[in-house]
Amino acid sequence: MQDTLATLISALLAAGLYATMSYGLALIYGVLKVINLANAGVLMLGAYVTWWMWDAFHVDPLLAPIVVLPLFFLFGIVLERVAIRRVIEQEPIVSLLLLFGVWLILQNVAYAIWTGDTRSIETPFVEATFKLGGIQLAWPRVYVFVAGALTLAVLQLFLTKTQFGRAIRAVSQDREAARLAGIDVERIYAVAFGIGIALSAFAGSLLSLLFPFGPDFGGALQLKSFCVVVLGGLDSFVGVAFGAILLSLAEAFGLRWMPASLQNLISFVLLVVVLIAFPKGIAGIIRSLRRV
Amino acid sequence: MYRLIALGVAVFGFLIFPIAAPHAEYALDVLFLMFLYGAMATSWNVLGGFSGQVSFGHAAFLGIGAYATALLAAAGWPLWATFPAGGLLAALYSLLIGPPAFRLRGPYFAIATIGIGEATRLIALNWSSLTGGASGVTLSSAPPAAVQYYVSLGLCAATVGAAAWIKRSRFGYALAAVRSDPDAAETLGVNTTIAKTQALFISAFMLGVAGGAYAMHYLYVSPDSTFGFSTSISVVIMPIIGGIGTIFGPLLGAAIFTALREQLEANPFLAKYSLDLSVFGLLLCGIVLFEPRGLLGIFDRLVRRGAARAPKDSVTQ
Numbered sequence: 001m002q003d004t005l006a007t008l009i010s011a012l013l014a015a016g017l018y019a020t021m022s023y024g025l026a027l028i029y030g031v032l033k034v035i036n037l038a039n040a041g042v043l044m045l046g047a048y049v050t051w052w053m054w055d056a057f058h059v060d061p062l063l064a065p066i067v068v069l070p071l072f073f074l075f076g077i078v079l080e081r082v083a084i085r086r087v088i089e090q091e092p093i094v095s096l097l098l099l100f101g102v103w104l105i106l107q108n109v110a111y112a113i114w115t116g117d118t119r120s121i122e123t124p125f126v127e128a129t130f131k132l133g134g135i136q137l138a139w140p141r142v143y144v145f146v147a148g149a150l151t152l153a154v155l156q157l158f159l160t161k162t163q164f165g166r167a168i169r170a171v172s173q174d175r176e177a178a179r180l181a182g183i184d185v186e187r188i189y190a191v192a193f194g195i196g197i198a199l200s201a202f203a204g205s206l207l208s209l210l211f212p213f214g215p216d217f218g219g220a221l222q223l224k225s226f227c228v229v230v231l232g233g234l235d236s237f238v239g240v241a242f243g244a245i246l247l248s249l250a251e252a253f254g255l256r257w258m259p260a261s262l263q264n265l266i267s268f269v270l271l272v273v274v275l276i277a278f279p280k281g282i283a284g285i286i287r288s289l290r291r292v
Numbered sequence: 293m294y295r296l297i298a299l300g301v302a303v304f305g306f307l308i309f310p311i312a313a314p315h316a317e318y319a320l321d322v323l324f325l326m327f328l329y330g331a332m333a334t335s336w337n338v339l340g341g342f343s344g345q346v347s348f349g350h351a352a353f354l355g356i357g358a359y360a361t362a363l364l365a366a367a368g369w370p371l372w373a374t375f376p377a378g379g380l381l382a383a384l385y386s387l388l389i390g391p392p393a394f395r396l397r398g399p400y401f402a403i404a405t406i407g408i409g410e411a412t413r414l415i416a417l418n419w420s421s422l423t424g425g426a427s428g429v430t431l432s433s434a435p436p437a438a439v440q441y442y443v444s445l446g447l448c449a450a451t452v453g454a455a456a457w458i459k460r461s462r463f464g465y466a467l468a469a470v471r472s473d474p475d476a477a478e479t480l481g482v483n484t485t486i487a488k489t490q491a492l493f494i495s496a497f498m499l500g501v502a503g504g505a506y507a508m509h510y511l512y513v514s515p516d517s518t519f520g521f522s523t524s525i526s527v528v529i530m531p532i533i534g535g536i537g538t539i540f541g542p543l544l545g546a547a548i549f550t551a552l553r554e555q556l557e558a559n560p561f562l563a564k565y566s567l568d569l570s571v572f573g574l575l576l577c578g579i580v581l582f583e584p585r586g587l588l589g590i591f592d593r594l595v596r597r598g599a600a601r602a603p604k605d606s607v608t609q
Contacts, residue, residue: 083581101576105573227407
């Protein structure tokens with residue numbers, strides 16, 4: 001019983017992280033209909049910037065998002081203006097390959113600046129734990145979960161209550177109709193891509209509190225974020241959070257029957273099986289969701 | 293016609309190279325890799341280029357071929373017999389994953405293949421009783437460098453020949469139809485799932501055999517070196533920068549890839565900053581943005597520009 005409860009709690013905490021690293025992917029796909037294959041690269045760079053600020057300037061990693069969010073928002077906007085814009089209207093595989101190239105370049109940036117060594121952040125907070133009803137919990141995990149939940153709330157408010165957020169939703173539902181309604185679709189593309197990249201970098205910043213990382217870091221997480229998004233449907237961020245909980249529960253309870261080294265297999269298999277069970281891919285899930 | 297002559301001269305040159313320069317071990321080694329990469333890139337191109345199904349999981353087939361050769365050679369099989377066995381195993385594996393994966397289209401197929409490739413790597417890593425786990429499998433002896441060179445040259449020639457033949461066959465046209473419009477292809481009577489599965493089967497077989505050559509050369513196979521995502525990345529990059537869907541594009545890509553890899557080992561500046569990633573990333577982005585036909589497309593443009601200018605020059609003279 002105690003065991004099951006502990007597994008459940010650790011799964012829920014992990015879900016906060018999985019959700020945060022998938023919001024950006026879902027937003028970018030929803031608005032631009034582009035799959036961000038560079039997501040892992042952005043996660044990794046977000047983690048590096050957080051680590052570097054702590055290592056070189058002794059900035060508390062909890063404050064790093066103040067720099068990481070605007071920095072990567074700008075980076076996303078520039079990337080959209082320079083490259084992504086040209087391929088939005090082309091076949092989806094073109095943008096996939098483009099972002100794949102971007103991922104390779106981002107990896108190289110990390111190698112060139114910070115070498116291939118594994119980095120980790122060690123502050124008292126990162127190592128702090130507390131007991132709750134006999135279950136040992138790590139503070140950073142709780143923090144990451146709360147950050148993930150807060151992000152969801154802010155995103156949800158932004159998309160439903162602000163003029164700009166509504167415009168983003170309009171473009172994601174029907175870009176032509178949005179254009180006819182007088183929305184500057186090109187501007188929405190750039191801002192949505194910027195927000196998506198900033199969210200992924202923020203997730204990377206959170207990740208750096210939990211795991212050691214290097215330039216190749218994020219490949220497995222990339223697949224997990226695809227899995228989360230496919231599970232939860234790309235239409236709503238609540239769906240993404242739901243997908244994240246589903247994946248982390250599957251992983252946590254799957255581990256009881258299989259060795260820890262196979263943990264990643266769960267998400268890979270889940271990704272492929274869910275994709276195939278919905279032959280029209282993510283769009284099919286969205287359509288079936290809309291009909292409900 | 294000139295192309296055929298140039299091709300004949302090149303093949304003849306490569307054929308007599310080990311005899312003409314018996315002590316050029318380094319050059320032989322580089323050429324071996326170039327042919328091996330050429331065969332790998334061409335194999336990927338049969339599926340990714342001809343039928344437009346971009347796979348990021350092709351390392352699975354190379355890995356299966358490499359492990360088959362390593363394990364069967366250890367079990368006492370003659371080396372030449374392990375190659376087709378490895379190819380066949382890889383092709384059979386493709387039958388397992390192809391039909392379900394081909395229910396997905398375009399980017400969804402691509403994403404699913406990343407999952408399939410990584411899942412295959414994890415299985416190889418954890419199935420220690422067969423694969424030796426993370427420590428991998430070591431082969432006892434390699435054939436002489438010249439023999440390896442001819443194996444690799446022959447493999448590359450056979451792969452390219454098969455790809456050229458496929459491209460011009462009825463089957464090749466079916467694949468081209470699948471690439472440009474799967475729905476229209478179905479209407480014209482092409483069973484797209486069967487066509488794609490056949491292309492994957494051939495692609496996997498070729499890559500499995502190439503995996504055998506890999507094992508023969510390095511005498512050591514491990515899950516990360518053969519099944520790793522970086523292997524999948526290389527076989528995608530080479531055909532795309534050379535010219536996706538063409539016959540010589542993958543070879544050109546393989547030559548550039550090999551040259552850059554060698555530069556990286558020789559040049560401490562490049563190695564220190566792992567600049568190969570940037571070079572490939574920038575090439576990939578540039579080609580996707582400006583010339584989807586790859587370097588061959590760029591050459592084609594230059595030649596046409598030259599051809600367009602030439603008559604004018606003759607008029608002014």
